[in-house]
Amino acid sequence: VERPAQVRESVAALVERFRGGQTTALARAISIVESEREGFQDLLHAVLARGPSARRVGLTGPPGAGKSSLLAAVANAYRARGERVGVVAVDPTSPYSGGALLGDRIRMNDLATDPGIFIRSMASRGSLGGLATTTKEVLDLVDRFGFEHVLVETVGVGQTELEITAAADTVIVVLVPESGDAIQAMKAGLMEIADVFVVNKGDRPGAARLVKDIRQALHLREGRALGDVPAHHGVDLTAVAKGVVSPEAEPSLATRTQAAARAWEIPVLTTNALSGEGVADLVEAVDLHRDWLEASGELNVRRRARARGRVRDVVDRELRRAAWSSAETTASLEAGILRIESGAATPYSVAWEILDGLLR
Amino acid sequence: VERPAQVRESVAALVERFRGGQTTALARAISIVESEREGFQDLLHAVLARGPSARRVGLTGPPGAGKSSLLAAVANAYRARGERVGVVAVDPTSPYSGGALLGDRIRMNDLATDPGIFIRSMASRGSLGGLATTTKEVLDLVDRFGFEHVLVETVGVGQTELEITAAADTVIVVLVPESGDAIQAMKAGLMEIADVFVVNKGDRPGAARLVKDIRQALHLREGRALGDVPAHHGVDLTAVAKGVVSPEAEPSLATRTQAAARAWEIPVLTTNALSGEGVADLVEAVDLHRDWLEASGELNVRRRARARGRVRDVVDRELRRAAWSSAETTASLEAGILRIESGAATPYSVAWEILDGLLR
Numbered sequence: 268v269e270r271p272a273q274v275r276e277s278v279a280a281l282v283e284r285f286r287g288g289q290t291t292a293l294a295r296a297i298s299i300v301e302s303e304r305e306g307f308q309d310l311l312h313a314v315l316a317r318g319p320s321a322r323r324v325g326l327t328g329p330p331g332a333g334k335s336s337l338l339a340a341v342a343n344a345y346r347a348r349g350e351r352v353g354v355v356a357v358d359p360t361s362p363y364s365g366g367a368l369l370g371d372r373i374r375m376n377d378l379a380t381d382p383g384i385f386i387r388s389m390a391s392r393g394s395l396g397g398l399a400t401t402t403k404e405v406l407d408l409v410d411r412f413g414f415e416h417v418l419v420e421t422v423g424v425g426q427t428e429l430e431i432t433a434a435a436d437t438v439i440v441v442l443v444p445e446s447g448d449a450i451q452a453m454k455a456g457l458m459e460i461a462d463v464f465v466v467n468k469g470d471r472p473g474a475a476r477l478v479k480d481i482r483q484a485l486h487l488r489e490g491r492a493l494g495d496v497p498a499h500h501g502v503d504l505t506a507v508a509k510g511v512v513s514p515e516a517e518p519s520l521a522t523r524t525q526a527a528a529r530a531w532e533i534p535v536l537t538t539n540a541l542s543g544e545g546v547a548d549l550v551e552a553v554d555l556h557r558d559w560l561e562a563s564g565e566l567n568v569r570r571r572a573r574a575r576g577r578v579r580d581v582v583d584r585e586l587r588r589a590a591w592s593s594a595e596t597t598a599s600l601e602a603g604i605l606r607i608e609s610g611a612a613t614p615y616s617v618a619w620e621i622l623d624g625l626l627r
Numbered sequence: 628v629e630r631p632a633q634v635r636e637s638v639a640a641l642v643e644r645f646r647g648g649q650t651t652a653l654a655r656a657i658s659i660v661e662s663e664r665e666g667f668q669d670l671l672h673a674v675l676a677r678g679p680s681a682r683r684v685g686l687t688g689p690p691g692a693g694k695s696s697l698l699a700a701v702a703n704a705y706r707a708r709g710e711r712v713g714v715v716a717v718d719p720t721s722p723y724s725g726g727a728l729l730g731d732r733i734r735m736n737d738l739a740t741d742p743g744i745f746i747r748s749m750a751s752r753g754s755l756g757g758l759a760t761t762t763k764e765v766l767d768l769v770d771r772f773g774f775e776h777v778l779v780e781t782v783g784v785g786q787t788e789l790e791i792t793a794a795a796d797t798v799i800v801v802l803v804p805e806s807g808d809a810i811q812a813m814k815a816g817l818m819e820i821a822d823v824f825v826v827n828k829g830d831r832p833g834a835a836r837l838v839k840d841i842r843q844a845l846h847l848r849e850g851r852a853l854g855d856v857p858a859h860h861g862v863d864l865t866a867v868a869k870g871v872v873s874p875e876a877e878p879s880l881a882t883r884t885q886a887a888a889r890a891w892e893i894p895v896l897t898t899n900a901l902s903g904e905g906v907a908d909l910v911e912a913v914d915l916h917r918d919w920l921e922a923s924g925e926l927n928v929r930r931r932a933r934a935r936g937r938v939r940d941v942v943d944r945e946l947r948r949a950a951w952s953s954a955e956t957t958a959s960l961e962a963g964i965l966r967i968e969s970g971a972a973t974p975y976s977v978a979w980e981i982l983d984g985l986l987r
Contacts (some may be wrong), residue, residue, distance in 0.1 A: 311973070
């Protein structure tokens with residue numbers, strides 16, 4: 268079967284169309300990166316030669332918090348100002364069952380016909396480089412395409428999702444009265460990444476209480492930040508995900524967020540995404556946070572941390588690819604498994620043999 | 628400051644004490660592995676020279692499902708049979724806030740005074756090798772120490788937790804009527820890893836309905852397994868976590884589980900951990916599953932998959948360590964960041980330079 272000419276388009280030609288603002292080029296670039304097709308690294312290298320330009324906003328929170336509706340409301344507000352918006356929605360699909368449950372996406376349908384908005388749903392869990400890295404690369408593509416705003420939505424339940432959210436400049440954590448108390452939010456790590464808190468479905472019973480609980484928890488955290496930092500604190504998010512902590516690492520995200528919290532007072536807003544109540548305040552809070560990011564220098568700190576994390580991601584991924592795409596390694600692994608079963612080796616001795624063949 | 632003699636104990640001496648059945652040696656070995664102290668790989672290599680012997684049971688489910696209480700009830704049942712039990716509880720602590728919330732552990736306090744039971748709570752998220760790998764290594768230590776049973780408890784919310792649970796021979800998924808419907812369970816991937824389902828707090832409203840929903844979902848899944856397998860299916864859990872899929876890989880966990888499901892009919896039990904109702908049935912189901920694992924050959928398949936995953940984990944971790952523990956790499960990274968900021972490089976070109984220095 269001969270592949271259509273479009274599929275054979277070179278990276279250089281694609282980048283040119285991308286820079287020319289063709290949405291089909293963006294969509295195709297995303298597909299190439301998502302499936303790690305040949306040349307995807309060259310594509311990213313070319314696209315990232317231009318620095319970041321979009322305002323990146325992350326929305327996260329438990330399932331059912333109304334994130335998609337709120338995202339649609341915020342996106343509409345930007346569109347009303349004449350600004351273009353790219354949206355990346357990460358589906359909390361099981362690593363086992365694969366397919367996307369598209370229910371949440373349906374609410375965004377009214378946006379989908381607007382040419383000033385681009386929506387991409389990421390459902391793949393089988394990504395060779397890991398969902399977090401791939402999603403961050405897709406965010407970069409959308410960023411460099413020229414949208415004024417890039418919105419990313421994740422379900423804040425796992426480390427992967429938190430890591431993706433941390434790739435935004437401004438993180439909105441959305442909670443609802445039913446989604447559990449502030450303690451649960453703290454457990455899930457949401458408390459530490461929020462730049463703006465939103466209690467959505469604010470007309471429901473318990474909303475005022477939740478606002479109060481979040482404020483109290485934020486207050487407690489600030490108190491803690493001024494006192495001793497426990498041993499577990501100050502762990503760099505990217506480093507955790509990566510499995511390494513650089514000796515020269517910047518102050519960790521947690522530490523920085525704590526420090527920044529003194530200058531940026533995290534607002535706790537109440538919204539009703541469906542009626543639109545509170546959305547204007549949320550949009551304003553995001554704008555104010557952006558101003559603060561730029562004025563305080565925090566934006567550059569976050570971008571530098573992201574660049575460092577990306578280099579590490581790419582190195583780690585290429586190391587894994589080098590290891591496991593080689594027929595030699597795979598053969599050593601299979602032979603090793605038999606020796607482990609017979610008691611002649613352990614996973615560690617087999618790993619050491621494989622490493623000897625890989626590293627300088 | 629001179630370190631106490633105990634800290635300087637050699638790996639060989641520790642392994643000897645470990646093999647002699649000294650609980651302090653097990654505790655110390657776990658600490659060394661958890662903190663990846665010098666020689667931890669040698670320690671694991673020595674301990675894993677003996678094959679697996681314990682029956683590994685994983686308990687997972689959403690927060691508040693009563694996993695700890697159920698685990699305590701099952702552990703007590705084993706103790707009543709005179710069998711020794713090792714317990715590893717993985718705390719769903721935020722990667723940001725670090726510290727462990729010990730509430731759930733308290734219920735296990737009555738077990739803690741029994742010398743026939745060993746309990747270890749894993750709270751660290753800052754582990755250099757990643758929580759999943761470290762926890763699996765701790766499970767191996769507990770396994771090789773000589774307990775008849777090793778129980779591991781995780782909150783089934785993220786990929787890390789699912790991966791840890793999959794390191795058990797028998798996986799019990801615990802749900803409660805309030806924990807959401809069967810669809811939610813499927814989304815979280817719990818449906819695919821369960822060998823035994825338990826509806827705990829079975830006297831609450833909605834319990835019978837939940838049992839019915841789970842049975843229906845299992846039935847649907849079985850039907851699906853007999854038909855076409857969608858493209859996303861058959862993704863090996865370890866490979867996903869690793870970011871690689873070996874061409875010679877065994878049938879994936881999902882595929883195997885589906886095949887095995889035809890032979891092993893997944894029971895859906897009702898328990899009340901606090902009153903003890905249904906616990907005997909659960910213990911019996913786990914025993915029966917063990918018999919099936921051994922008779923069907925599935926135990927060896929699972930162990931082989933685990934050995935393969937471990938080799939990959941260790942290789943990947945050592946590659947990361949080789950990359951990021953070198954002063955040269957870190958210097959290249961920091962110089963690269965400056966060049967990225969000035970527009971003279973991208974994360975990709977910096978990564979390529981670093982890789983050139985690392986790989987053969």
